Amino acid sequence: MPELPVVTRIALENNDPARLRPDMAAPPDPAPGVRLRLSELAPGTVQSEIRAMSTECERMGGINLAQGVCDTPVPPVVEEEAIAAIKAGHNIYTRLDGIGRLRNAIVQKQRRDYGLTYDPEAEVLVASGATAGLHAACMALLNPGDEVLVFEPFYGYHTATLKSLRIKPVLVPLAEPDWALDADALRAAVTPKTRAIILNTPANPSGKVFTREETESVAELCREHDLFLFTDEIYEYFVYDGQRHISPATLEGMRERTIIISGFSKTFSITGWRLGYVTADARWMGAMSYFHDLTYVCAPSPLQHGAAAGLEHLPPAFYAQIAADHQSKRERLVAALRDAGMEPSVPVGAYYILARVDRLPGETAALKARNLLAATGVAAVAGSAFFRPGRGENLLRFCFAKKNADLDEACARLRRL
Ligand code: PLP
Numbered sequence: 001m002p003e004l005p006v007v008t009r010i011a012l013e014n015n016d017p018a019r020l021r022p023d024m025a026a027p028p029d030p031a032p033g034v035r036l037r038l039s040e041l042a043p044g045t046v047q048s049e050i051r052a053m054s055t056e057c058e059r060m061g062g063i064n065l066a067q068g069v070c071d072t073p074v075p076p077v078v079e080e081e082a083i084a085a086i087k088a089g090h091n092i093y094t095r096l097d098g099i100g101r102l103r104n105a106i107v108q109k110q111r112r113d114y115g116l117t118y119d120p121e122a123e124v125l126v127a128s129g130a131t132a133g134l135h136a137a138c139m140a141l142l143n144p145g146d147e148v149l150v151f152e153p154f155y156g157y158h159t160a161t162l163k164s165l166r167i168k169p170v171l172v173p174l175a176e177p178d179w180a181l182d183a184d185a186l187r188a189a190v191t192p193k194t195r196a197i198i199l200n201t202p203a204n205p206s207g208k209v210f211t212r213e214e215t216e217s218v219a220e221l222c223r224e225h226d227l228f229l230f231t232d233e234i235y236e237y238f239v240y241d242g243q244r245h246i247s248p249a250t251l252e253g254m255r256e257r258t259i260i261i262s263g264f265s266k267t268f269s270i271t272g273w274r275l276g277y278v279t280a281d282a283r284w285m286g287a288m289s290y291f292h293d294l295t296y297v298c299a300p301s302p303l304q305h306g307a308a309a310g311l312e313h314l315p316p317a318f319y320a321q322i323a324a325d326h327q328s329k330r331e332r333l334v335a336a337l338r339d340a341g342m343e344p345s346v347p348v349g350a351y352y353i354l355a356r357v358d359r360l361p362g363e364t365a366a367l368k369a370r371n372l373l374a375a376t377g378v379a380a381v382a383g384s385a386f387f388r389p390g391r392g393e394n395l396l397r398f399c400f401a402k403k404n405a406d407l408d409e410a411c412a413r414l415r416r417l
Pocket residue numbers: 068128129130131132155200203204232234262263264265271274275276
């Protein structure tokens with residue numbers, strides 16, 4: 001392998017562990033009596049490693065496989081309806097839980113896909129992204145000091161959202177190479193303070209799709225200990241190799257305690273529109289909608305019409321095509337990573353690949369990511385961003401939800417490494 005260029009000054013600064021790992025950053029000691037200071041939480045918050053890599057990639061004019069931005073085309077019906085809605089004057093606040101048309105379309109979708117029944121008047125919240133949906137759900141249902149079980153590798157926004165509300169994420173490791181669930185380890189992590197489990201399936205960053213048996217064991221624990229289950233199903237249509245997404249609320253006794261969180265960012269390639277939703281039992285929905293209202297007032301009004309049109313008009317073939325297209329992109333990136341000597345863990349769902357990068361120079365995954373960017377112009381994210389401190393240092397995460405030309409160019413560059 002040719003010697004890699006030196007990493008940049010910004011890159012090195014970004015690799016200060018205290019900047020990369022919020023949990024390792026010690027809050028500064030304010031002088032006694034000083035009131036003009038940051039909150040207790042603020043010193044521990046840093047720009048996510050995903051955003052840091054995207055910024056660095058943009059600065060270098062590289063190909064960004066770091067962020068799951070999903071820059072594939074927006075379905076025309078979605079785009080056109082949103083534009084038409086702006087022109088038709090749908091530009092003011094909507095009802096706090098979203099426009100009736102979209103709530104109805106979400107209800108139809110949950111029935112069509114999973115046989116789940118929800119009341120559009122009381123059991124659906126159109127949120128400003130799945131991210132806002134999770135935040136509102138945590139505000140409404142959890143208290144500071146509560147514990148929530150989160151599978152590791154985790155999606156950073158899940159743990160960061162919990163921490164921002166002073167709720168403790170308790171990490172339950174999944175076992176490599178296929179990220180299998182150890183039901184005993186999950187059970188052992190439950191304490192009297194445990195209130196909920198977050199289940200992200202298909203998962204970011206591992207690409208794991210929880211099997212029926214694994215989902216059953218999560219559900220069993222929720223029933224046994226009377227826990228909420230927050231599901232993040234945003235990649236529900238990104239499932240490969242003929243596998244199917246199982247919505248955990250469909251399991252026995254789970255509808256009443258499952259808070260389904262999903263959205264349109266990935267399915268319709270509209271990450272910047274900030275549109276997602278929550279469906280849950282009416283008992284929980286009022287408080288969730290209230291907290292969402294408090295922060296966002298409502299999801300973007302005309303864009304809700306675009307998403308509704310997508311749900312109403314796009315045929316099943318559209319969703320099948322998403323899976324087929326991304327499976328093909330997965331194959332291409334898997335092959336390129338193998339050729340480059342970075343052994344990938346082949347994902348069954350979502351659109352990320354965790355690959356072993358022992359061969360890259362750099363003591364930490366963050367340094368390896370920057371060295372890879374400097375050498376190839378391809379940005380990936382340090383695996384350490386998805387694990388507790390000390391883990392994930394030999395992994396990088398690559399996103400394959402890219403335009404074909406960009407993905408192919410990235411693959412060619414990786415092969416030249
Ligand atoms: N949940 C997961 C697991 C994700 O990977 C992402 C984006 O990368 C999101 C949620 C963000 O969803 P939204 O854009 O709807 O807030």
